[in-house]
Amino acid sequence: MILLRKILFPFAVLYGFITTIRNWFYHKGILKSYSFPIPIIAVGNLSVGGTGKTPQIEYLIRLLSPNYKIAVLSRGYKRKSSGFLLADYASTAELLGDEPFQLHQKFPSIQVAVDANRKNGIERLLALENKPDIILLDDAFQHRKVKAGFYILLTAYNDLYADDFILPTGNLRESSSGVKRADVVVVTKCPPTLTEAAQNQIRQKLHLLAHQQLYFSAIQYDVMLYSESERCSVASLLNTDKLLVAGIAKPQPFFNHLQDGNDEELEFPDHHDFTESDIQTIQKKSKNKPIITTEKDFVRLKGRINPAQLFYLPIQSIFLSNGENFNQQINNYVEQSTGNRPIS
Structure with missing residues (x-):
C-alpha cells in the first residue's frame, strides 16, 4: 500500500x-x-x-x-436518498446517513438536515417557519x-x-x-x-x-453502556467475555478501551453498510455474549441484532x-x- x-x-x-x-x-x-x-x-x-x-x-x-435554535447541516455521507431532507419521526440512518441520524436521535430538540449542496440546504433551512x-x-x-x-x-x-x-x-x-x-x-x-x-x-x-x-x-468515553432499553456500567462488563464491533475510521482506541483478554474484535470500514451476511457473522461470533459497538454503528445495527445483547459506548470531546x-x-x-x- x-x-x-x-x-x-x-x-x-x-x-x-x-x-x-x-x-x-x-x-x-x-x-x-x-x-x-x-x-x-x-x-x-x-x-x-x-x-x-x-x-x-x-x-x-x-x-x-x-x-x-440550532440546525446541523450535513451532506449525509452514504445515505440512500438525495437532495434536501429534514429529519423527522420517519427518518432512518439509511435516509439521513449514520452520523446525522445519530445527532437527530441524540438531540431531538435541534434540526438536522442533509444536502450535498450546502447553499441549497441553508436556503431551505432559512425558509422554514421555525428557522434556526x-x-x-x-x-x-x-x-x-x-x-x-x-x-x-x-x-x-x-x-x-x-x-x-x-x-x-x-x-x-x-x-x-x-x-x-x-x-x-x-x-x-x-x-x-x-x-x-x-x-x-x-x-x-x-x-x-x-x-x-x-x-x-x-x-x-462514557462510564455507561446503553442498549435500546437499559444501561449498565462499563466496569461491570470489562471482565466479561464480549464481542467488540466497530465500523469507524481508526477504531483501535475504542477496542483498547474495552478490550479484555478473551474478547473478540470485528472491524468494518468507516460508515459500513452492514449486510445480512455481516449480521450473521456478528451473531455467530458473539455466541450470545454481549456485543458492544460505537454509537455511530449502533444506529445501523439497532433492530437487526438481539436488543438484549447489543450495547453502545458514547463518547464526548473534552x-x-x-x-x-x-x-x-x-x-x-x-x-x-x-x-x-x-x-x-
Whole structure:
C-alpha cells in the first residue's frame, strides 16, 4: 500500500495543483461564494476521515442549544436518498446517513438536515417557519460555495496535517496551506496526559497565523453502556467475555478501551453498510455474549441484532485546557455576528 501511494505521487501533485487553483478562483471571486445573514459555523478537516468531527459538532450543540435554535447541516455521507431532507419521526440512518441520524436521535430538540449542496440546504433551512438561529455545517471546510462566518479545523494528534501529503500519496484533501481559512484549529484525540511542552512542539509544527487559536482535545468515553432499553456500567462488563464491533475510521482506541483478554474484535470500514451476511457473522461470533459497538454503528445495527445483547459506548470531546476560552470565542462570534465575514 505504501509503495502504491509513492507510485501515485504524480497524481498527488496534479490533484494538489487542481485544488490550489480552485481555492485561488474562490479567493479572487472568479468562483462565487455565498454568505447568509445568520451565524454559520463550519467544522471540518484537511484530511480524509477520522478527526472526530461528530464529537466536535456535539460539543457545539451542547454549548449553544440552551440559548439558540440550532440546525446541523450535513451532506449525509452514504445515505440512500438525495437532495434536501429534514429529519423527522420517519427518518432512518439509511435516509439521513449514520452520523446525522445519530445527532437527530441524540438531540431531538435541534434540526438536522442533509444536502450535498450546502447553499441549497441553508436556503431551505432559512425558509422554514421555525428557522434556526445558528447553522452548524458538518464536514464543510472544502465546501467553498458557502462562506461560513467561523471555521473550526480539526487535525488528529496521531495524524497531523503538517505530517501528511495530498491524496492519493497521503490523506490530505487539499494543501496544508488551506489551514489559513481556519479561525480555530483543534488537535483532536490527544492523550489526556499530553504535556504543555508536547503541545508547544505541535504548535511550532503547525505554523498557525497570529490570529488563529489552537486548542487540544481528547476523547472521553462514557462510564455507561446503553442498549435500546437499559444501561449498565462499563466496569461491570470489562471482565466479561464480549464481542467488540466497530465500523469507524481508526477504531483501535475504542477496542483498547474495552478490550479484555478473551474478547473478540470485528472491524468494518468507516460508515459500513452492514449486510445480512455481516449480521450473521456478528451473531455467530458473539455466541450470545454481549456485543458492544460505537454509537455511530449502533444506529445501523439497532433492530437487526438481539436488543438484549447489543450495547453502545458514547463518547464526548473534552478540551485538555482553555476550554472556557474556546466557549467564549464561539459565544462571542454568535453574539456579534449579523452575517458572515469574507474569507481572506
